[in-house]
Amino acid sequence: MASVARVDLDGNPIKPITICMIGAGGFIGSHLCEKLMSETPHKVLALDVYNDKIKHLLEPENAHPWSDRIQFHRLNIKQDSRLEGLIKMADLTINLAAICTPADYNTRPLDTIYSNFIDALPVVKYCSENNKRLIHFSTCEVYGKTIGSYLPKDSPLRQDPAYYVLKEDESPCIFGSIEKQRWSYACAKQLIERLIYAEGAENGLEFTIVRPFNWIGPRMDFIPGIDGPSEGVPRVLACFSNNLLRREPLKLVDGGQSQRTFVYIKDAIEAVMLMIENPARANGHIFNVGNPNNEVTVRQLGEMMTEVYVKVSGESKLETPTIDVSSQEFYGVGYDDSDKRIPDMTIINKQLGWNPKTSLWDLLESTLTYQHRTYAEAVKKAISQASATS
Numbered sequence: 001m002a003s004v005a006r007v008d009l010d011g012n013p014i015k016p017i018t019i020c021m022i023g024a025g026g027f028i029g030s031h032l033c034e035k036l037m038s039e040t041p042h043k044v045l046a047l048d049v050y051n052d053k054i055k056h057l058l059e060p061e062n063a064h065p066w067s068d069r070i071q072f073h074r075l076n077i078k079q080d081s082r083l084e085g086l087i088k089m090a091d092l093t094i095n096l097a098a099i100c101t102p103a104d105y106n107t108r109p110l111d112t113i114y115s116n117f118i119d120a121l122p123v124v125k126y127c128s129e130n131n132k133r134l135i136h137f138s139t140c141e142v143y144g145k146t147i148g149s150y151l152p153k154d155s156p157l158r159q160d161p162a163y164y165v166l167k168e169d170e171s172p173c174i175f176g177s178i179e180k181q182r183w184s185y186a187c188a189k190q191l192i193e194r195l196i197y198a199e200g201a202e203n204g205l206e207f208t209i210v211r212p213f214n215w216i217g218p219r220m221d222f223i224p225g226i227d228g229p230s231e232g233v234p235r236v237l238a239c240f241s242n243n244l245l246r247r248e249p250l251k252l253v254d255g256g257q258s259q260r261t262f263v264y265i266k267d268a269i270e271a272v273m274l275m276i277e278n279p280a281r282a283n284g285h286i287f288n289v290g291n292p293n294n295e296v297t298v299r300q301l302g303e304m305m306t307e308v309y310v311k312v313s314g315e316s317k318l319e320t321p322t323i324d325v326s327s328q329e330f331y332g333v334g335y336d337d338s339d340k341r342i343p344d345m346t347i348i349n350k351q352l353g354w355n356p357k358t359s360l361w362d363l364l365e366s367t368l369t370y371q372h373r374t375y376a377e378a379v380k381k382a383i384s385q386a387s388a389t390s
């Protein structure tokens with residue numbers, strides 16, 4: 001590590017702190033731990049039920065210079081009396097723990113609501129009671145659908161950013177009806193945001209709320225049948241990666257017309273680092289973290305991933321690279337979708353001076369290179385074993 005004193009955005013030296021990171025073994029947590037270990041002097045108490053994605057940081061045989069700065073605690077925050085003690089030991093708590101795959105929202109709505117609201121409650125309470133700072137991970141899904149989606153299809157106002165750009169301090173949260181259980185996740189996240197905000201207003205909790213807009217990169221979710229359940233449905237990056245690895249057509253839900261903006265995990269982690277190290281600028285704020293320049297329809301995402309995969313794997317393109325499936329067939333009853341997600345970047349720009357850098361093509365190239373290197377052999381083996389036994 002460089003011996004030059006590290007300073008915050010206001011030029012003040014950054015003091016080493018201890019961070020209690022809940023959900024540290026997941027996709028975002030693994031990247032955040034990596035960054036904190038390799039580039040800062042901070043300590044991490046890493047809490048999760050799994051640690052496969054951070055094993056490389058924990059193994060003593062690798063003799064990392066940071067081995068005394070990261071400690072893994074295998075625990076489920078639903079039922080573990082150690083939670084409060086760990087929060088008390090830290091200066092800052094970051095809560096990433098959640099069920100956050102859309103395939104679960106309408107099929108396991110109770111687990112989804114408990115995970116995103118009930119299980120997060122003690123974390124907020126312990127932070128508030130012990131005067132500890134909290135960075136809580138919410139989601140861009142709290143915006144739900146855009147105002148524009150309710151306008152007539154041919155309305156010119158649909159092109160007006162006032163009807164679709166999502167602003168932390170102005171945009172409403174627009175969800176579907178209760179039968180559309182897809183919104184169980186967004187609604188639970190919204191309520192925990194409101195609770196945290198109220199703890200700030202009434203009890204002085206120092207908090208920051210993060211709303212990630214489709215962060216993607218290596219280690220996101222799992223490849224079904226390889227490092228996750230064969231019948232499992234991960235988020236779109238892993239679904240499409242799985243299809244590409246297996247040489248199957250990519251499934252476009254309801255024709256792949258929904259739009260998303262994707263941001264590279266490494267860019268997004270820079271934003272989180274700024275929040276961690278600039279509390280005076282981050283406290284009391286809700287931040288969109290996304291890349292408004294990387295907007296595509298899901299169909300375009302599928303086409304681009306297909307092109308990039310051909311390039312990085314050297315394999316040919318399928319004759320039929322995509323197929324359409326109905327959302328009911330793919331996700332079951334009660335699915336609904338966000339139509340479009342453009343994050344407004346004013347607040348994060350003003351408070352933290354953060355901007356994303358990586359283009360969609362570049363982030364897909366590094367991510368699919370990783371997917372190919374990590375999974376191609378295992379997938380081939382699984383396919384040949386399956387055909388031998390059938």
Ligand SMILES: NC(=O)c1ccc[n+]([C@@H]2O[C@H](COP(=O)([O-])OP(=O)(O)OC[C@H]3O[C@@H](n4cnc5c(N)ncnc54)[C@H](O)[C@@H]3O)[C@@H](O)[C@H]2O)c1
Binds near residue numbers: 027029216
């Ligand atoms: N990746 C994104 O683009 C994205 C977008 C919006 C919101 N988010 C939010 O960011 C957070 C992290 O997302 P991620 O993509 O890293 O997901 P992830 O599923 O990879 O990570 C979540 C981690 O939390 C752990 N966890 C869940 N319940 C737990 C419990 N009861 N006790 C202990 N650990 C538990 C899981 O084991 C997992 O390792 C979530 O709150 C999610 O809602 C992520």
Ligand SMILES: O=c1ccn([C@@H]2O[C@H](COP(=O)(O)OP(=O)(O)O[C@H]3OC[C@@H](O)[C@H](O)[C@H]3O)[C@@H](O)[C@H]2O)c(=O)[nH]1
Binds near residue numbers: 235240254337338
């Ligand atoms: O195989 C697939 C998978 C997904 N999709 C579509 O791709 C789009 C994106 O799907 P994702 O699985 O990434 O999930 P979403 O973007 O809808 O929600 C995500 O966004 C914010 C986070 O809080 C969550 O991690 C998740 O809810 C959706 O329109 C979905 O219907 C496909 O067309 N085919």
